[in-house]
Amino acid sequence: MLSFKAKRIVFFGDSITEAGAKPGGYIVKMGETLAKKGIADQYELIGAGIGGNKVYDLYLRMDDDVLAKNPDIVVIWIGVNDVWHKQSSGTGTDADKFEKFYIAIIKKLQAKNIKVVLCTPAAIGERTDFTNQLDGDLNKYSQIIRNIATANNCDLVDLRKIFLDYNLKNNPENKEFGILTRDRVHLNDQGNQLVADKMVEMLVK
Amino acid sequence: MLSFKAKRIVFFGDSITEAGAKPGGYIVKMGETLAKKGIADQYELIGAGIGGNKVYDLYLRMDDDVLAKNPDIVVIWIGVNDVWHKQSSGTGTDADKFEKFYIAIIKKLQAKNIKVVLCTPAAIGERTDFTNQLDGDLNKYSQIIRNIATANNCDLVDLRKIFLDYNLKNNPENKEFGILTRDRVHLNDQGNQLVADKMVEMLVK
Amino acid sequence: MLSFKAKRIVFFGDSITEAGAKPGGYIVKMGETLAKKGIADQYELIGAGIGGNKVYDLYLRMDDDVLAKNPDIVVIWIGVNDVWHKQSSGTGTDADKFEKFYIAIIKKLQAKNIKVVLCTPAAIGERTDFTNQLDGDLNKYSQIIRNIATANNCDLVDLRKIFLDYNLKNNPENKEFGILTRDRVHLNDQGNQLVADKMVEMLVK
Amino acid sequence: MLSFKAKRIVFFGDSITEAGAKPGGYIVKMGETLAKKGIADQYELIGAGIGGNKVYDLYLRMDDDVLAKNPDIVVIWIGVNDVWHKQSSGTGTDADKFEKFYIAIIKKLQAKNIKVVLCTPAAIGERTDFTNQLDGDLNKYSQIIRNIATANNCDLVDLRKIFLDYNLKNNPENKEFGILTRDRVHLNDQGNQLVADKMVEMLVK
Numbered sequence: 093m094l095s096f097k098a099k100r101i102v103f104f105g106d107s108i109t110e111a112g113a114k115p116g117g118y119i120v121k122m123g124e125t126l127a128k129k130g131i132a133d134q135y136e137l138i139g140a141g142i143g144g145n146k147v148y149d150l151y152l153r154m155d156d157d158v159l160a161k162n163p164d165i166v167v168i169w170i171g172v173n174d175v176w177h178k179q180s181s182g183t184g185t186d187a188d189k190f191e192k193f194y195i196a197i198i199k200k201l202q203a204k205n206i207k208v209v210l211c212t213p214a215a216i217g218e219r220t221d222f223t224n225q226l227d228g229d230l231n232k233y234s235q236i237i238r239n240i241a242t243a244n245n246c247d248l249v250d251l252r253k254i255f256l257d258y259n260l261k262n263n264p265e266n267k268e269f270g271i272l273t274r275d276r277v278h279l280n281d282q283g284n285q286l287v288a289d290k291m292v293e294m295l296v297k
Numbered sequence: 298m299l300s301f302k303a304k305r306i307v308f309f310g311d312s313i314t315e316a317g318a319k320p321g322g323y324i325v326k327m328g329e330t331l332a333k334k335g336i337a338d339q340y341e342l343i344g345a346g347i348g349g350n351k352v353y354d355l356y357l358r359m360d361d362d363v364l365a366k367n368p369d370i371v372v373i374w375i376g377v378n379d380v381w382h383k384q385s386s387g388t389g390t391d392a393d394k395f396e397k398f399y400i401a402i403i404k405k406l407q408a409k410n411i412k413v414v415l416c417t418p419a420a421i422g423e424r425t426d427f428t429n430q431l432d433g434d435l436n437k438y439s440q441i442i443r444n445i446a447t448a449n450n451c452d453l454v455d456l457r458k459i460f461l462d463y464n465l466k467n468n469p470e471n472k473e474f475g476i477l478t479r480d481r482v483h484l485n486d487q488g489n490q491l492v493a494d495k496m497v498e499m500l501v502k
Numbered sequence: 503m504l505s506f507k508a509k510r511i512v513f514f515g516d517s518i519t520e521a522g523a524k525p526g527g528y529i530v531k532m533g534e535t536l537a538k539k540g541i542a543d544q545y546e547l548i549g550a551g552i553g554g555n556k557v558y559d560l561y562l563r564m565d566d567d568v569l570a571k572n573p574d575i576v577v578i579w580i581g582v583n584d585v586w587h588k589q590s591s592g593t594g595t596d597a598d599k600f601e602k603f604y605i606a607i608i609k610k611l612q613a614k615n616i617k618v619v620l621c622t623p624a625a626i627g628e629r630t631d632f633t634n635q636l637d638g639d640l641n642k643y644s645q646i647i648r649n650i651a652t653a654n655n656c657d658l659v660d661l662r663k664i665f666l667d668y669n670l671k672n673n674p675e676n677k678e679f680g681i682l683t684r685d686r687v688h689l690n691d692q693g694n695q696l697v698a699d700k701m702v703e704m705l706v707k
Numbered sequence: 708m709l710s711f712k713a714k715r716i717v718f719f720g721d722s723i724t725e726a727g728a729k730p731g732g733y734i735v736k737m738g739e740t741l742a743k744k745g746i747a748d749q750y751e752l753i754g755a756g757i758g759g760n761k762v763y764d765l766y767l768r769m770d771d772d773v774l775a776k777n778p779d780i781v782v783i784w785i786g787v788n789d790v791w792h793k794q795s796s797g798t799g800t801d802a803d804k805f806e807k808f809y810i811a812i813i814k815k816l817q818a819k820n821i822k823v824v825l826c827t828p829a830a831i832g833e834r835t836d837f838t839n840q841l842d843g844d845l846n847k848y849s850q851i852i853r854n855i856a857t858a859n860n861c862d863l864v865d866l867r868k869i870f871l872d873y874n875l876k877n878n879p880e881n882k883e884f885g886i887l888t889r890d891r892v893h894l895n896d897q898g899n900q901l902v903a904d905k906m907v908e909m910l911v912k
Contacts, residue, residue, distance in 0.1 A: 148808075182799050
């Protein structure tokens with residue numbers, strides 16, 4: 093008889109991930125999908141999202157909230173607040189500091205042989221013609237994350253691209269929200285399902 | 298013998314237009330182009346640009362700086378500071394107020410039978426993949442201006458589109474500046490020439 | 503029998519003044535006080551406040567909302583949003599532009615022989631030790647207004663000083679709100695009463 | 708013969724401290740003062756300031772730049788950029804996050820039996836009537852630091868108060884800079900001397 097150990101995956105992020113661990117959230121939906129595939133027992137999914145978090149908040153709390161859980165895989169999904177708070181409260185994150193803290197988190201995880209998966213920030217506004225106020229910065233920070241993923245051999249779930257592609261097909265009226273988000277940022281049911289599907293694809297490949 | 302009156306054109310804007318009236322600037326280059334075409338005497342070109350101006354600054358000074366000059370045509374080129382100052386000093390212009398002041402300027406000019414030409418803000422950064430920090434807002438405010446032009450029967454010089462198209466062809470390295478601007482915003486020689494060419498096209502058609 | 507004409511006073515401002523014209527508001531309370539004094543028929547009080555207004559919004563709408571009403575006196579109370587919006591949305595007003603627009607409004611009113619009364623912005627937060635985030639700028643803009651009042655021979659209701667003095671006596675716990683405001687900015691009943699009292703003092707002297 | 712070990716003190720901060728370690732800087736002046744007192748060999752003073760640093764930058768680099776040096780005492784002087792960058796680039800630090808990171812740094816140092824000394828941010832502008840734009844926030848963050856010092860049994864060099872008291876006596880014209888700073892923030896010779904004097908007082912008591 094084989095000994096068996098489920099892969100423990102921590103989802104490390106902000107309010108989107110905090111909601112993702114609640115009923116209807118993308119982490120819960122992932123569990124449902126894995127169950128349908130009959131492989132639910134191979135994965136243990138743990139939410140570690142806190143509303144309002146920026147990259148340096150993750151760095152500050154990673155010992156307690158991630159390392160203490162001994163994960164096999166950590167999925168980092170951060171960046172919306174780093175950009176958004178520049179405009180809403182003057183407390184966003186400089187691009188160079190964003191990169192520095194992001195890499196510091198990855199290094200600490202990889203030093204423990206934890207596999208790290210990165211995500212780009214999906215959206216602050218769903219318009220597809222790049223007229224959402226913060227599109228420029230979101231694109232810039234997404235590009236920073238893509239470069240970090242390449243340089244550090246991390247898998248990437250490019251949610252920014254995934255959301256844009258989806259909206260180009262499904263948002264013909266160029267609405268600000270209502271397609272994948274309920275308020276330009278936070279996921280509606282369709283958004284949670286899309287993220288769950290893409291996350292499962294990334295895991296089970 | 299026919300009496301003759303040159304068309305008086307006031308260029309109403311910010312630091313880009315202030316520089317445009319100086320040697321090498323786009324207004325001076327327009328004069329040179331009109332001279333080459335042998336039609337320099339048909340146009341009187343007057344610069345009315347002041348550094349740091351936002352749309353409401355134009356509104357405040359339009360009596361003194363524009364109406365007092367009895368122009369036939371006014372070319373309005375504003376918007377960069379309305380977007381930029383949000384980020385650099387917290388004193389940009391709300392989108393709805395931008396629209397309100399812009400329309401108020403047009404109404405006052407049209408009430409005097411002055412022809413009004415609108416321009417979209419060209420660039421804050423020349424990257425072509427929409428990773429310049431303020432691209433989202435610049436695209437949004439450009440769209441507002443396009444809509445105002447249509448609704449108020451104004452000619453439009455869509456510099457935002459003109460610059461992007463030019464950079465897509467001539468900025469293969471995706472540089473932030475150096476193609477049409479010397480610092481992401483202010484025009485270099487090539488930028489002044491491109492704007493001059495497009496302005497002359499709009500006038501002489 | 504003497505012909506008689508009540509003094510028409512327009513209160514020109516932002517959301518604080520918009521609320522001031524509603525039941526319980528400072529303008530309504532002024533009317534009640536004037537009635538008690540038996541001089542209600544000597545004054546006609548008109549609210550002209552619109553939420554979110556900054557100084558340049560007043561300038562844009564002063565023809566329609568103030569001059570069209572042929573007032574004898576205009577009380578200008580503006581400045582909170584000019585400071586606040588720097589922090590909340592990046593769309594506050596530069597100090598030099600604030601002064602320029604403020605003076606332009608006064609000049610237009612004085613040119614019609616309208617008496618102009620200025621007010622300083624009362625508060626964004628009621629702490630008395632200058633630890634409210636925007637105290638520095640509020641003090642600065644208040645000083646600009648005091649200087650404008652002196653230079654242009656306008657009466658001044660120095661609400662910034664009045665509120666601070668009141669809080670020094672009545673806010674021993676250094677609370678952020680709840681003494682004269684209900685939310686750091688907008689007046690509660692006590693705040694409306696204090697403003698009404700000081701406005702009446704200024705009128706009836 | 709007694710074995711002897713000088714106390715190693717690391718000054719941990721931003722551009723003010725970076726300059727403090729250069730000729731004419733406050734750390735160099737401290738060394739000169741200690742030499743005059745004949746106790747220079749009892750202290751080893753090490754600068755660890757980096758321009759633009761905010762509290763979370765200190766947290767990120769404290770292992771390499773502070774702990775690796777095995778200090779006996781760490782003097783933390785941070786906060787100007789946490790406040791300033793809100794206004795200048797939209798990347799300041801939220802008050803609650805400022806407190807959280809500050810305490811995290813102290814806890815890590817105290818866990819190694821390192822004595823921790825805190826400083827309040829001295830000034831962004833030297834006006835004494837609290838009309839410097841960021842005075843409100845500077846006062847607020849200074850109060851946070853004072854409370855942290857009390858709660859964590861740390862010595863405090865209250866530079867905010869020291870600078871204000873000095874300016875109340877020596878800045879009768881209410882100048883923005885030129886008394887203790889050369890540009891509202893960075894220390895001139897007099898400023899470096901005042902800080903050096905107060906730091907030595909704190910050490911040698």
